[in-house]
Amino acid sequence: MNALASRATASAGPEQPSPSPRARRSRSTLLVAAAVLVSWALSAPATPPSAHAASGQPVRAAAISTALPLVPGSLDAADQQLLAAVHGTWQWPVTIQPRVVRDFDPPSERWLAGHRGADLTVGLNGEILAPADGRVSHVGTVVDRATITIDHGDGLRSSFEPVESDLKKGDRVRKGQVIGVLSGRNHCLTTVRACVHWGVRLDDDYVHPLPFVGAQRPSVLLPLP
Secondary structure (H helix, E strand, C coil): CCHHHHHHHHHCCCCCCCCCHHHHCCHHHHHHHHHHHHHHHHHCCCCCCHHHHHHCCCCECCCHHHHCCCCCCCCCHHHHHHHHHHCCCCCCCECCCCEEEECCECCCCCCCCCECCEEEECCCCCEEECCCCEEEEEEEEECCEEEEEEEEECCEEEEEECEECCCCCCCEECCCCEEEEECCCCCCCCCCCCEEEEEEEECCEEECCHHHHCCCCCEEECCCC
């Protein structure tokens, strides 16, 4: 049984109507991703907090766990199956092995400020790649930023900014295909290297992007204070 069928089976009941995706899911969707990142943090040597202060420069940090969302509750079985099936099957959306300039740091409530994605360093050519097969569901400007969103099916969508693209809404894309190039001023003001913001949603909930590319722990840059 595939992931989509598993979700439908798990959510259906003979006497109750199937709840909407918005009602059925909550921020507890983040827990599967958090569990994966805990294993990354535990398997890596810790970087002393004083290292950054002593050098005055950004440093690599092994303690990704400081950015893990601590959310009460649990995922429903269908969403757990879906995220487990997709884990590690995507690729990095950039042409290099990136560093994470700023990690996923979601707010405790939807209306609060937070960081609903990960900021990744980008190759010198500025190209952004599709992390998985999908269809363009949005391309254009949001506020003052050029953005593109790819619908991967099963309720999963990837969004990138600031990215300019010649693609049109409805265009199909393949994993690894160039979908656009970095646009405008540097999104990450704390580093010389240009970066892109990558957000992933499962229906209406933002989830951590990094588990989708597998268990290889990326380097993390701590921003200057």
